[in-house]
Amino acid sequence: MGQFIHLTAADGFAFPAYLAEPAGKAKAAIVVIQEIFGVNSHIQAVTDRFAAQGYLAIAPAMFERVTPGVNLGYQPDDMTAGMGLKAAATDLPNPGVMQDIQAAIDHAATQSGGKVGVIGFCWGGLLTWQSACTLSGISAAVPYYGGGMTAASEVARIPKCPVMAHFGEKDHYIPMDGVNAFAAAHPEVTVHSYAADHGFNCDQRGSYDEPAATLARTRTLAFFAEKLA
Numbered sequence: 001m002g003q004f005i006h007l008t009a010a011d012g013f014a015f016p017a018y019l020a021e022p023a024g025k026a027k028a029a030i031v032v033i034q035e036i037f038g039v040n041s042h043i044q045a046v047t048d049r050f051a052a053q054g055y056l057a058i059a060p061a062m063f064e065r066v067t068p069g070v071n072l073g074y075q076p077d078d079m080t081a082g083m084g085l086k087a088a089a090t091d092l093p094n095p096g097v098m099q100d101i102q103a104a105i106d107h108a109a110t111q112s113g114g115k116v117g118v119i120g121f122c123w124g125g126l127l128t129w130q131s132a133c134t135l136s137g138i139s140a141a142v143p144y145y146g147g148g149m150t151a152a153s154e155v156a157r158i159p160k161c162p163v164m165a166h167f168g169e170k171d172h173y174i175p176m177d178g179v180n181a182f183a184a185a186h187p188e189v190t191v192h193s194y195a196a197d198h199g200f201n202c203d204q205r206g207s208y209d210e211p212a213a214t215l216a217r218t219r220t221l222a223f224f225a226e227k228l229a
Contacts, residue, residue, distance in 0.1 A: 002048055007060065007107055009099040015064035017104055018044050020051035028139075028228035029108035031101065032059040033120030033127050035202070036082030038070035042204050046121075053221060055228075056112040060104040062097050062127070063089055074205050086123050098135065101127060105137045115139040115228040119220065121201060122147055126154070129165075133157035140164075140227035142220050145171055145198050150178030155185050164190040164223045166216045168209075171198040192219060 002020030009015070018039050032047045034040075039059045050057035063070040066088040072078040089097050101118070108116045117140040120128035125146025132141035134157075141159065144166045148154055163186075167179045176193065183191040194212035199205045201213045 002044065002051065002057075007100070007103045009103045011099060013065065013100070015061050015100055017058050017060040017107075018047055020044075020047045020057045022051050022054045022056060024054070026056035026112040026114060027054045028114035028224070029056040029058070029112035029116045030224065030228075031104045031108055031116060031118045032057055033101065033118065033124030033131075034059060034062055035122040035124055035199075036086045037072040037074065037078060038063055038082075038085075040071045040073070042202050043121075055117075055224075056108055056114075058104050058108050060100050062100065062124070065089065065092055065097060065100070074202070097127070098130065101131050102135050102137075105131075105135060109137055117141065117224045117228050120144065120146070122199065125149065125165075129154060129157070129159075129163070132159040132161050132163050134160075140224055142166070142223060144201055144216070145174060147173050150174060150182045155182055159186075159189065162190075162223075162227050163188075164192070164220065166201075166220075167191070167193045168196040168198055168200050168207075168212070169193050170196060173198050190223070192216065 004016045005019050030050045034043045047057040047059045063085045119142040121144045125143035126148045128143040138161045141163045196209035196212035197207040199207040200209040
């Protein structure tokens with residue numbers, strides 16, 4: 001089990017992050033970027049699982065600049081609240097929450113002494129893609145069903161590190177024609193799709209798909225093992 005620590009961004013803003021450390025020396029580090037529901041029990045579990053694989057893993061609280069202490073579930077009211085928080089975070093003046101991700105990357109690199117990967121889900125998937133294209137110190141990035149990644153403005157970005165992206169073929173938020181266009185525009189990105197819906201990795205959501213989640217996780221671990229070695 002991990003614990004919450006506090007990080008400080010470049011502008012002096014202090015915010016919490018959930019840190020999980022491996023039993024022995026970390027082989028590398030992974031920054032886990034939340035969905036629109038905060039650093040909740042699911043995101044903490046994801047972070048813990050990476051620590052169990054030998055990584056120092058840290059999940060920064062991405063809503064802290066707009067509302068402290070967000071920890072939501074997956075009911076309709078939670079979805080509505082999360083969408084509002086996402087909109088508020090997106091509307092922050094640049095660089096907004098990106099400087100918080102950079103602070104997590106820098107802390108992970110210092111504490112682990114190794115390379116750093118970034119992984120994110122839903123809104124966190126979009127932030128992972130943006131991080132891969134704009135931030136420093138990232139050796140690999142894995143966005144899961146990143147909402148907005150297939151918009152023209154995001155497709156126009158160029159990643160600065162290797163990227164593996166996972167999408168659901170039944171995801172009504174991210175139609176496959178957009179995914180296919182993204183893949184065509186970025187042959188350097190490894191794009192996988194699954195016969196699953198949005199949120200297929202989260203075992204607390206009705207859209208959880210165990211076969212898709214297991215295969216995506218296997219691919220992700222192999223990708224990180226190669227790129228963060």
